[in-house]
Amino acid sequence: MRLSHRAQVIQESAIRKLDAFVARAPEVHFYKLNIGQPDVPTPEPVLRALGATDSPVLAYGPASGLPACREAAAAFHARTSPGLGAEHCVVTQGGSEALLFAFCALCDPGDEILVPEPYYTNYNGFATVAAAKVVPVRTRLDDGFRIPSNAELDKYVTDKTRIFLFANPGNPTGAVYGEADLRRVAEWAKSRGLWVVADEVYRHIWFTHAPMSALELQGHEDHVIVVDSTSKTFSACGLRIGFLLSRNLRFMERIERLGQARLGAQPRAQNAAIAALHLPDAFYDELRATYRARVDAMMDALAQIPGVAYHRPEGAFYTMARLPVKDTEDFARFLVTEFRDTSSGRPESLVVAPGPGFYADPSEGRDEIRLAAVKHPDEVRRGIEVLGRALANYRG
Numbered sequence: 400m401r402l403s404h405r406a407q408v409i410q411e412s413a414i415r416k417l418d419a420f421v422a423r424a425p426e427v428h429f430y431k432l433n434i435g436q437p438d439v440p441t442p443e444p445v446l447r448a449l450g451a452t453d454s455p456v457l458a459y460g461p462a463s464g465l466p467a468c469r470e471a472a473a474a475f476h477a478r479t480s481p482g483l484g485a486e487h488c489v490v491t492q493g494g495s496e497a498l499l500f501a502f503c504a505l506c507d508p509g510d511e512i513l514v515p516e517p518y519y520t521n522y523n524g525f526a527t528v529a530a531a532k533v534v535p536v537r538t539r540l541d542d543g544f545r546i547p548s549n550a551e552l553d554k555y556v557t558d559k560t561r562i563f564l565f566a567n568p569g570n571p572t573g574a575v576y577g578e579a580d581l582r583r584v585a586e587w588a589k590s591r592g593l594w595v596v597a598d599e600v601y602r603h604i605w606f607t608h609a610p611m612s613a614l615e616l617q618g619h620e621d622h623v624i625v626v627d628s629t630s631k632t633f634s635a636c637g638l639r640i641g642f643l644l645s646r647n648l649r650f651m652e653r654i655e656r657l658g659q660a661r662l663g664a665q666p667r668a669q670n671a672a673i674a675a676l677h678l679p680d681a682f683y684d685e686l687r688a689t690y691r692a693r694v695d696a697m698m699d700a701l702a703q704i705p706g707v708a709y710h711r712p713e714g715a716f717y718t719m720a721r722l723p724v725k726d727t728e729d730f731a732r733f734l735v736t737e738f739r740d741t742s743s744g745r746p747e748s749l750v751v752a753p754g755p756g757f758y759a760d761p762s763e764g765r766d767e768i769r770l771a772a773v774k775h776p777d778e779v780r781r782g783i784e785v786l787g788r789a790l791a792n793y794r795g
């Protein structure tokens with residue numbers, strides 16, 4: 400029996416590829432710096448709201464989300480982007496579904512989505528489902544992954560280009576685009592008739608300056624779309640609640656139709672999201688302090704390893720590091736299958752995400768890995784120390 404082209408070409412998650420090897424070595428302690436799954440406890444009020452119920456039936460909710468949840472998310476964004484109301488916000492099943500909906504609403508089969516590369520690997524999967532194509536715009540570790548000039552961007556535009564997509568702060572780069580970058584790119588996209596999709600799921604995790612939301616850009620109301628999520632901000636990856644926001648009501652009305660086709664996001668999870676959106680400002684200060692300590696530990700430990708280049712993240716909790724090896728896929732496999740550091744008295748190794756998974760062409764990024772500072776600083780520090788020992792032992 401024949402499977403669709405889509406099912407045949409959809410990419411395997413580069414980040415999870417190594418899990419099977421890890422499962423086969425239960426005696427080894429692995430420092431899992433490969434996935435963006437923080438171990439920070441989900442705030443109490445969120446857990447409480449998730450458990451609470453006043454109905455004997457787990458009923459469907461509205462397609463675009465519970466009105467109270469849409470209002471809470473819109474009010475949250477309106478603190479920095481005035482004028483937003485519930486009509487500008489749809490509740491989705493994670494930022495993932497928000498991205499998928501945006502691609503489906505904006506792209507016809509074969510249409511192209513420009514995205515600064517390296518980029519979040521699941522953009523490929525969403526694009527495949529939407530029958531669209533990701534077109535990478537190369538950015539570089541050595542200049543902090545800045546977005547190229549307008550003249551350079553122009554080289555990537557075809558009559559199929561529909562979207563300029565970016566994550567701010569970036570995954571896997573940790574780069575934060577400032578106000579000048581955002582305005583420049585939005586102006587450029589507008590002049591080329593492109594939608595801007597800003598993936599802001601890490602917006603509240605920053606270390607130098609608060610990233611501006613694309614929703615704040617005046618004069619761009621009609622072509623800007625923002626993706627948000629409760630996953631990272633509230634350490635609630637399993638809640639599966641995200642948001643799609645835009646001031647373009649014609650777009651939002653079509654998203655309502657897409658939502659109708661899959662029925663609404665889980666109402667109890669939305670109640671938990673409402674509790675999250677009402678957390679006090681002190682919560683965000685603590686969030687940033689937590690990740691600053693983890694990222695600092697990652698930077699300090701990387702600085703001890705000879706021959707490694709990396710970018711200090713301005714936001715999110717990742718870094719792309721360039722290693723003195725030729726093939727990080729092979730090195731990552733060596734870590735999970737062969738290398739065991741016993742200096743602490745138990746066998747230890749680590750799991751990293753190989754660079755090629757973050758590039759459209761997997762022959763790129765072969766000397767890079769992505770590290771996620773998602774664990775306690777001591778774990779992060781020790782994990783990277785093990786990385787240093789592994790590099791010294793690797794003969795790839």
Ligand SMILES: Cc1ncc(COP(=O)(O)O)c(C=O)c1O
Pocket residue numbers: 435492493494495496519566569570598600627628629630636640641
């Ligand atoms: C840049 C980026 N966007 C979107 C997502 C999807 O997040 P979720 O579907 O959990 O909200 C992730 C998850 O890691 C991400 O890193």
